Amino acid sequence: MKKTVRIAGRAVLGFAIAAACMGGAHAADKIKVGLMLPYTGTYASLGNAITNGFKQYVAENGGKLGGLEVEYAVVDDESNPAKATENAKKLVSRDKVDVLIGTVHSGVALAMAKVARDTRTLMIVPNAGANDITGPLCSPYVFRSSFSAWQPSYAMGEALTKKGIKNVATVTWKYSFGEESVAGFKEAFEKSGGKVVKEMTLPFPNVEFQPFLTEIASLKPDAVFVFFAGAGAAKFVSDYAAAGLKNNVPLYGPGFLTDGNLDAMGGAGEGLMTTLHYADGLDNAKDVAFRTRYQAAYKGQPDVYAVQGYDAAQMFDAGLKAAGGDPKQKEAVIKGIEAAKIESPRGTFTLSRAHNPIQDIYMREVKAGGNVVIEVATRGLEDPARGCKM
Structure with missing residues (x-):
């Protein structure tokens, strides 16, 4: 009887080890993205557009980033800074996300960025333009796919x-x-x-x-x-x-x-x-293709928020590819994003030393329901990143 129990125990243990190994291998084939964005309230439409843009880029790449299948953990941040730290910590510690994508409201984003810095979690900001994010509070782990205020x-x-x-x-x-x-x-x-x-x-x-x-x-x-x-x-x-x-x-x-x-x-x-940094009627092939696919997928025209979500996915993809598809190689991921030349619907941009886009700013005029480009107001504008010590 004792021998039987012992054998059974070994069998159970062996099964558990095998399952753990299989689980590890399975996890290594996937990347987990934490979307912390507003899905209710004043900025709900912005959060949805960012999400659509991000997922469009993933769809264009066969449902993968850096060769890895993508899973999502989604949180409605409600544009509420008081809930931001707890929400971000849950995504990092409970959901074990490989990257934080968020958010719209600058107060929420500042709290998220602190969690990202403290936990050394990669974060890409697809909208919030608070200067401090890529200024005094800049971090190797925090990037922006949008703009500074x-x-x-x-x-x-x-x-x-x-x-x-x-x-x-x-x-x-x-x-x-x-x-x-x-x-x-x-x-x-x-x-x-x-x-x-x-x-x-x-x-x-x-x-x-x-x-x-x-x-x-x-x-x-x-x-x-x-x-x-x-x-x-x-x-x-x-x-x-x-x-x-x-x-x-x-x-x-x-x-x-x-x-x-x-x-x-x-x-x-x-x-x-x-x-x-974006307008309707930009004369580049990337934007034409982006708008066509977005219209087909979401039955509406994309806006700047969709572009910023799309480019957040592009940036993360570039970092993962530079790291050979391994999100745990954070330094390689970071260096890959820093060196990337992003072919965006807005026009090509690179990233500053503070991880903010260096990009053209367009003058636009509202005409017949669109934000039509009139001219380039300022070319290659780089945020001064005052206070960034990185």
Whole structure:
């Protein structure tokens, strides 16, 4: 009897070892991606577009990245910084993701980036532009496939001075990305002799804009520069037109003002000028193919958020390929992404020493429901990455 138990025990142990080995081999054939994005609330449409873009790139590559099948762990971050650290830690410690992809809201992304740094987990930011992510808080493990708040806003500051505009009022939500967008605009605008006559803010995601519209009507500046995005942007633009300001005080902003929400604005958005690293009507084969496939897969036109999700997948793929398809070789993955030349729908870009895209910024105009490219406002704009010690 004892002998039988002993043999059975060995058999069970042997089976367990074999199962563990099989499980390990199986796991090595797959990569686990943690998507931590907003799927409800103000930024839900942005989170969905990023997810669609990421998955489109994976689909174009046979469901693989770096030769590995892709599994997803998905978390709705609710654009809530208070939940961000716990959510990110769960993806890393419980779900054992190989990469964090997130997010839209800068406050959430800053908390995620700290978790990524502390746990040495690779993270690619497909939207949030807080300057600190690739500035004072830069990390070898954190990359961005989008932009810094400084980039499109700085380009707009330069562009408005070239137009001869002298006095501007600004409005934004009072949180890091909004305030940094205004600061980037103001840096370029005042450097060339312009003056910001009034800076106005309101709490996120408040959309009670009437007091600010009244103030603008009273100030009568040459123009207004704003940062809003998502549903809040659509409401601001609609309210601005309804207040009779659109035809008297031109409205400008980074492209988030009009990307992904033109339908919600109706005719109020027509003619708006914005600056961004993507636009409709770019004359490159990559963008044409991207838009065609996206339309077929998702029955709608892609926006900048979809492009940023697509390029986050491209960047991770480049890193994995450089590491021979082994996500555990983190240094090789990092070096592979750093050296990559990304053939993006937005145009080719490389990454700065702080892991932020060095990219063209386009001037766009809303025409017939699209953000149509007018010209390149600034070529190869590199974020200054102030405070980055990497």
